[in-house]
Amino acid sequence: MRTRPLKVALLGCGVVGSEVARIMTTHADDLTARIGAPVELAGVAVRRPSKVREGIDPALITTDATALLKRGDIDVAIEVIGGIEPARTLITTAFENGISVVSANKALLAQDGAALHAAAETHGLDLYYEAAVAGAIPLVRPMRESLAGDKINRVMGIVNGTTNFILDKMDSTGAGYQEALDEATALGYAEADPTADVEGYDAAAKAAILAGIAFHTRVRLDDVYREGMTEVSAADFASAKRMGCTIKLLAILERAADGQSVTARVHPAMIPLSHPLASVREAYNAVFVEAEAAGRLMFYGPGAGGAPTASAVLGDLVAVCRNKLAQATGPGESAYTQLPVSPMGDVVTRYHISLDVADKPGVLAQVATTFAEHGVSIDTVRQQGKDGEASLVVVTHRAPDAALSGTVEALRKLDTVRGVASIMRVEGE
Amino acid sequence: MRTRPLKVALLGCGVVGSEVARIMTTHADDLTARIGAPVELAGVAVRRPSKVREGIDPALITTDATALLKRGDIDVAIEVIGGIEPARTLITTAFENGISVVSANKALLAQDGAALHAAAETHGLDLYYEAAVAGAIPLVRPMRESLAGDKINRVMGIVNGTTNFILDKMDSTGAGYQEALDEATALGYAEADPTADVEGYDAAAKAAILAGIAFHTRVRLDDVYREGMTEVSAADFASAKRMGCTIKLLAILERAADGQSVTARVHPAMIPLSHPLASVREAYNAVFVEAEAAGRLMFYGPGAGGAPTASAVLGDLVAVCRNKLAQATGPGESAYTQLPVSPMGDVVTRYHISLDVADKPGVLAQVATTFAEHGVSIDTVRQQGKDGEASLVVVTHRAPDAALSGTVEALRKLDTVRGVASIMRVEGE
Structure with missing residues (x-):
């Protein structure tokens, strides 16, 4: 065994970084045995050097991350700063200085993954990022490596713990969105500004990364x-329950039936209670992967948090250190299929639509005609009337999303339709 | 990209081998892109050369596996023969001839894993075996690599599809063991001689392999x-239901509380319906992993079958070929902790015991005294009597298995106890 230690620069020392530092210290012997050489925390770049960081030698703390990367003895950099800058520049600086990188930065990888992978490859270095998607759940490695001999056709997952916590609360208590969000915030599951989570930006970044891996093609965040x-309401949950469903915020990545294009999307959807994703509670994440030979696989676990994310970071650290000792690199970006990403209108799915309609004869016929004119076939209709007002709940068969949204647009124009109370896609059947 | 192909010898061409050969042919371009060089099926060693094998060039078929491995141009051997011999000798021959090995052979790895890993290391070669445990489910790689920076404390899984199919049938239909086994046999889920599955030998082999990986120590099949x-009966399922449980055949691997030893066991057990493993239906497998930093993870998917197992084999093939091109090897055996494996008596668990007792005063007191004398604390007792006969269902708190079995032995000797109807461990709470 090599006795000269591999030197690690830790960039960022927040919730995840401090856990990484802690485990590197407390489990140093295990890491040494598993890597085949000691691994040493050689510097920690932070923004606020005055903050007390328990268990970290103050001599290691610096505010000059660039100088740390350039000082010449660093083997691996762990980037747990998050966001685009300065993370992007620092990762590039690391590669330029012969340093492999482990990153937990989903936003950056979703936006600039291709350029960063190219930089890593140019310099013959590793860029590992298991922690960027679904926290502790081994997902990037299984998809990139375990399924490297298979063809992934579909990935459907709950990849954001905050929104799953909120939706689970709404489902189990009947609470409305705001009430459930307030509880999530009070318990620390939601940030003060929850936009990135509740508007699906966080999930979309993970979806872009996973789609790229699943289909061996480049999928940008904008795709x-x-x-x-x-907009998900208590009424939506009541409707879902009547259908034997619950509602989850899903990331869904699909290869088109002809294999010539892919789609990537994040939206709330109804899924049957019998689907394994339906029983994913609280802030847990789970990802369902359908591959041609392997069949249906599911990966489940904590999708966020300091220690779970640190677990993923350290698994990557061991791999990158092992690669370094073997003078090899792990698998880089695989984007050889160059499949186009189709727009949402091409996605084939089902709709659950609640309409407020006039309670008079002929309304159902008019609504049904509108669906037929747009080539959308109806699965079930439920009518419910009182006091001259009525509601109509329509569940469609599978149809292109463009046809479905065209139908909804036409329905809004019918004078017998007073309003479209909710539209939700139905998945997982 | 290198154009000279990597050459693969396929040892065995049964259900799994023929799928491996098929996918290598139909997905040759994908494998080439992912490996960085073409990969070619250079020979297929079989026992019955006369059998028609669709899609395989008859010129590749040979009955002389040894000669195939010794002919000098093979880079990787895929061993899907199963059993101890000739698989063991052939794998050894492969290593002696500079050939890395991908194996799906759980029995051999459980029995001789240490020697085979040592041989691979001596020759600087790879031994990969994702397919040996839980079929298509990525489990060996996530545990060996993704969790390499974490500390696994517990693994609990359903790793045999046949027995899960039988138990699921018994649970959902109320059928007895024999009836459910007959259905499994008729549907092809159980072999004509189901001993290896129903007696837990298959699960025990997988448990030994997983325990070794989880705890970085050597666990032999005999451990x-x-x-x-x-022996699981319809009455046991009825009892389980009353407790809000179902029954699964579980492989359970645990690190002792003091961290100084481990245990490994396979047995049927009651688990609460709320546990994620309880909802694993039919022939699916699922493995729950508890790690110090990552928390609770679950891996779910098809545990057997030609195509799923081939998926795992081909994922390993891609990795081994990539290693070969990089002149590196993947992680070998990691057994540095050398933790002793404690006997079953040291396992701390709970018992669910059904007793047939005399329906007269003082019986419960006598039974309760027996538990107390063995240091086993009772959680709940349910008494039910009719016609001078009565039954007593006792659920204990956690206690060492030795104390529990000592209690049962003593209970059998009480003249008020007519018989012990069933004993089952309770897990997952």
Whole structure:
């Protein structure tokens, strides 16, 4: 075994970074045995050097991350700063200085993954990022490596713990969105500004990363259709229950039936209670992967949090250190299929639509005609009337999303339709 | 990209081998892109050369596996023969001839894993075996690599599809063991001789392999406590239901509380319906992993079958070929902790015991005294009497298995106890 330690620069020392530092210290012997050489925390770049950081030698703290990367003895950099800058520049600086990188930065990888992978490859270095998607759940490695001999056709997952916590609360207590969000905030599951979570930006970044891995093609953040879950109401949950469903914010990545294109989307959807994703509670994440030979796989676990994310970071650290000792690199970006990403209108799915309609004869016929004119076939209709007002709940068969939204637009124009109370896609059947 | 192909010898061409050959042919371009070089099926060693094998060039078929491995141009051997011999000798021959190995052979790895890993290391070669445990489910790689920076404390899984199919049938239809086994056999889920599955031998082999990986120590097949599920009755399922439980055949691997030893066992057990493993239906497998930092993870998917197992084999093939091109090897055996494996008596668990007792005063007191004398604390007792006969269902608190079995032995000797109708461990709470 090599006795000269591999030197690690930790960039960022927040919730995740401090856990990484802690585990590197408390489990140093295990890491040494598993890597085949000691690994040493050689510097910690932070913004606020005055903050007390328990268990970290103050001599390691610096505010000059660039100088840390350039000082010449660093083997691996762990980037747990998050956001685009300065993370992007620092990762690039690391590669330019012969330093492999482990990153937990989903936003950056979703936006600039291709350029960062190219930089890593140019310099013959590793860029690992298991922690960027679904926290502790091994997902990037299984998809990139375990399923490297298979063909992934579909990925459907709950990849945001905050929104799953909120939706689970709404489902189990009947609470409305705001009430459930307030509880999530009070318990620390939601940030003060929850936009990135509840509007689906966080999930969309993970969707872009996973789609790229699943289909061996480049999927940019802009390619991902995104709808948040702030409009999901207690009434939607009541409708879902009547259908034997619940509502989840899903990231769904699909290869088209002809194999010539892919789609990537994030939106709330009804899924049957019998689907394994329906029983994913609280802030847990779970991802369902359908591959040609392997069949249906599911990966489940904590999708966020300091220690779980640190677990994923350290698994990558061990791999990158092992690669370094073997003078090899792990798998880089695989984007050889160059499949186009189709727009949301091409996605084939089902709709659950609640309409407020006039309670008079002929309304159902008019509504049904509108669906037929747009080539959308109806699965079930439920009518419910009182006091001259009525509601109509329509569940469609599978149809292109464009046809479905065209139908809804036409329905809004009918004078017998007073309003469209809710529209939700139905998945997982 | 390198154009000279990597050459693969396929040892065995049964259900799994023929799927491996098929996918290598139909997905050759994808494999080439992912490996960085073409990969070619260079020979297929079989026992019955006369059998028609669709899609395989007859010129590749040979009955002389040894000669195939010794001919000098093979880079990787895929061993899907199963059983101890000739698989063991052939894998050894492969290593002696500079050939890395992908194996799906759980029995061999459980029995001789240490020697085979040592041989691979001596020759600087890879031994990969994702397919040996839980079929298509990525489990060996996530545990060996993704969790390499974490500390796994517990693994609990359903790792045998046949027995899960039988138990699921018994649970959902109220059928007895024999009836459910007959259905499994008729549907092809159970073999004509189901011993290896129903007596837990297959699960025990997987438990030994997983325990070794989880705890970085050597766990031999003989170290695994094993109890089959042929005694599980419809009455046990009825009892389980009353407790809000179902019954699964579980492989359970635990690190002792003091961290100084481990246990490995396979037996049927009651688990609460709320536990994620309780909803694993039919022949699916699922493995729950508890790690210090990552928390609770679950991996779910098809645990057997030609195509799923081939998916795992081909994922390993891609990795081994990539290693070969990089002149590196993947992680080998990690057994540095050398933790002793404690006997079953040291396992701390709970018991659910059904007793047939005389329906007269003082019986409960006598039974309760027996538990107390063995240091086993009772959680709940349910008494039910008719016609001078009565039954007593006792659920204990957690206690060492030795104390629990000592209690049962003493209970059998009480003249008020007519018989012990069933004993089952309770897990997952």
